[in-house]
Amino acid sequence: MHMxxxxxxxxxxxxxxxFFAGIxxxxxxxxxxxxxxxxxxxxxxxxxxxxxxxxxxVATNAALAxxxxxxxxxxxxxxxxxxxxxxxxxxxxxxxxxxxSAVSKKNLFLMxxxxxxxxxxxxxxxxxxxxxxxxxxxxxxVAYALYRQKESIDACDAPxxxxxxxxxxxxxxxxxxxxxxxxxxxxxxFLVEQAVYFATALSVPASLIGLLLLSIGTNIPELVIAARxxxxxxxxxxxxxxxxxxxxxxxxxxxxPVVAGTFWVEPSEFIMTTVLFASGLLLLFFIASSRKxxxxxxxFILLAFYLAFVALQLFNVLRFSAD
Numbered sequence: 172m173h174m175x176x177x178x179x180x181x182x183x184x185x186x187x188x189x190f191f192a193g194i195x196x197x198x199x200x201x202x203x204x205x206x207x208x209x210x211x212x213x214x215x216x217x218x219x220x221x222x223x224x225x226x227x228x229v230a231t232n233a234a235l236a237x238x239x240x241x242x243x244x245x246x247x248x249x250x251x252x253x254x255x256x257x258x259x260x261x262x263x264x265x266x267x268x269x270x271x272s273a274v275s276k277k278n279l280f281l282m283x284x285x286x287x288x289x290x291x292x293x294x295x296x297x298x299x300x301x302x303x304x305x306x307x308x309x310x311x312x313v314a315y316a317l318y319r320q321k322e323s324i325d326a327c328d329a330p331x332x333x334x335x336x337x338x339x340x341x342x343x344x345x346x347x348x349x350x351x352x353x354x355x356x357x358x359x360x361f362l363v364e365q366a367v368y369f370a371t372a373l374s375v376p377a378s379l380i381g382l383l384l385l386s387i388g389t390n391i392p393e394l395v396i397a398a399r400x401x402x403x404x405x406x407x408x409x410x411x412x413x414x415x416x417x418x419x420x421x422x423x424x425x426x427x428p429v430v431a432g433t434f435w436v437e438p439s440e441f442i443m444t445t446v447l448f449a450s451g452l453l454l455l456f457f458i459a460s461s462r463k464x465x466x467x468x469x470x471f472i473l474l475a476f477y478l479a480f481v482a483l484q485l486f487n488v489l490r491f492s493a494d
Contacts, residue, residue, distance in 0.1 A: 174372065181365040187358040188225055195221055195351035198344040205337060212317060212411070219415015221348070223423065228356040230423050236364075239427050240436045243293060246424045247444065250286045250417040255451045256477040258413055262470030268410050269464040276460045278316050283452045285309045286417035289424040290445040296438035298428045306425030313418055410465075443483050451476035 199221055226242075226249055233242035262268045270279075288309050292302045428434065451473060458469045465473075 177365055177368050180361055181369075184358040184361040184365070188355050191351040191354040191358075192222070192225075194347055195224075195355070198347040198351070202341055202344050205341060214409070214411030215317060215415035215418075216314070217415075218412035219417075219419050221352075222412060222416045223419040224352050224355050225358075226420055227423050228358075230427055231356075234427060234431045239298075239431050239434050242427060243289070243298065243424065243436050246420045247290045247293065247441065247448070250289070250420045251444070251448050251451075251477065251480055253413045253417050253420075254283075254286060254455060255448070255473055255480070258410065258455070258465065259470040259472075259474040259477070261409060262465045263467050263474070267464045267466050270410065270459050274317075275320060278313070278320060279460055280456055281313050281316055282414045282418055283456050285313050285421050286414070287445075287449050287452050288421050290441060290448045292424075293436055293441045294438055294445050296435055297433060298436060299433045300428050303425040303428035306421050307429070308425075310418055310422035310425070444480060447476050447480050447483070 196218070199217055226246055229245050230239075230242040233239050233245075258268065288306055292298065292306065454476075455465075455473060458465055458473075
């Protein structure tokens with residue numbers, strides 16, 4: 172009975188993230204359209220940061236609870252889910268994901284390398300302050316590179332609003348964003364609690380639960396964007412959000428040891444994950460840099476990496492449970 176209550180709390184927390192993420196994303200889209208700020212660059216920084224609020228919330232609550240390993244697993248797993256599950260599904264369902272011509276191959280490689288960096292840094296088990304600073308520096312490098320190559324503002328067909336009316340509408344949307352962010356932050360507190368509970372009940376490392384369970388729960392905003400992008404045929408903007416969110420996960424990862432100090436995670440659960448993740452991202456780079464976009468056929472190939480990741484984590488759960 173107690174397990175059922177914990178499952179209900181977990182699902183309710185995920186539902187809260189789903190609901191308020193939709194409000195948050197809609198509000199951001201309205202503000203961007205109102206000021207004619209659309210395109211890959213805006214999606215990378217604005218949507219990428221806002222859809223990572225749940226990962227930031229989990230990281231903060233995990234650090235406060237003294238279990239930063241939960242957040243490390245969540246951040247690595249979340250980036251895996253975004254780039255090797257959501258992106259392939261988007262390509263399969265949408266037929267093809269165009270890659271913005273304003274993004275050079277060098278910047279695309281920097282973004283994918285930054286997304287893979289946390290997985291590369293944890294394979295020795297130690298997460299140090301120096302590694303945290305390196306992760307933060309990697310995100311700053313990507314941000315600067317994209318800023319230097321910022322795309323021109325897209326043409327906008329939004330109706331011209333009076334300054335007062337536009338300001339009022341924007342303030343209303345800002346209020347919705349703040350409300351949604353607070354609700355997502357609170358729900359993430361319960362997600363961390365339930366992750367620790369499940370880890371204890373199943374006798375597996377907390378970081379493993381983060382890799383497999385929280386990585387899906389905290390990527391619900393990205394899943395919402397995927398569904399809406401397919402319906403609105405705006406998969407290029409969605410790709411900007413996904414790359415921005417994965418890069419922001421690396422920035423959040425860097426903040427964990429900087430704030431909480433050096434900590435230890437179980438390295439055995441990350442070695443094969445890192446191999447799969449790095450291999451999948453390398454293939455994604457070669458496909459996306461071809462300038463033909465990411466076709467449906469490539470989506471099926473990339474999705475195989477995520478299916479292998481899930482099989483690996485389920486094997487680890489059974490292994491630790493048996494021990």
